Amino acid sequence: MAKPNKKGPTKTVDIFCSQCKTQLFKYRKGGKGALVKCFIERISQDFTSTPCICPQCERLFARETIIRGAPAYKMIGGKVTFK
Template sequence: MAKPRKKQPSRTVQVSCGKCHALLYKYRKGGKGALVKCFVERIVDDHTHEACTCPSCGQVFARETMIRGAPAYKMIGGKVMMK
């Protein structure tokens, strides 16, 4: 399996909770599609206290997994918004 690219994308997006709109991450996203997964190494600012849980409302928005040999968070559909 191919690993994610070593060179990080330049575009930064804000990932927020779909329920209470609290800021969760600032993430370096590649491509122009929907946010399906977040590689842990690409997260610039992490505002969560517990992994995959919103600090404001306590909603679980993702699952921890390994994708192509790298740790990542697999997003649950409709639980996060991206700007």
């Protein structure tokens, strides 16, 4: 399979914890669908201190994985929202 486009889309979305509403990432998302995964190379700003854990409520919101040969965070359903 092909790797994701490194430059990626120019539109950024803000990703928040669904429990405490703390901002987690600014992410360059493509398409209109749900947020299932975040490629690490597309994260423009990271507000977390430890990967995949909310800095405010310390809840696990994603798992680190490799998708199409690139490191990514696989989101756990219902743990994050985005605008």
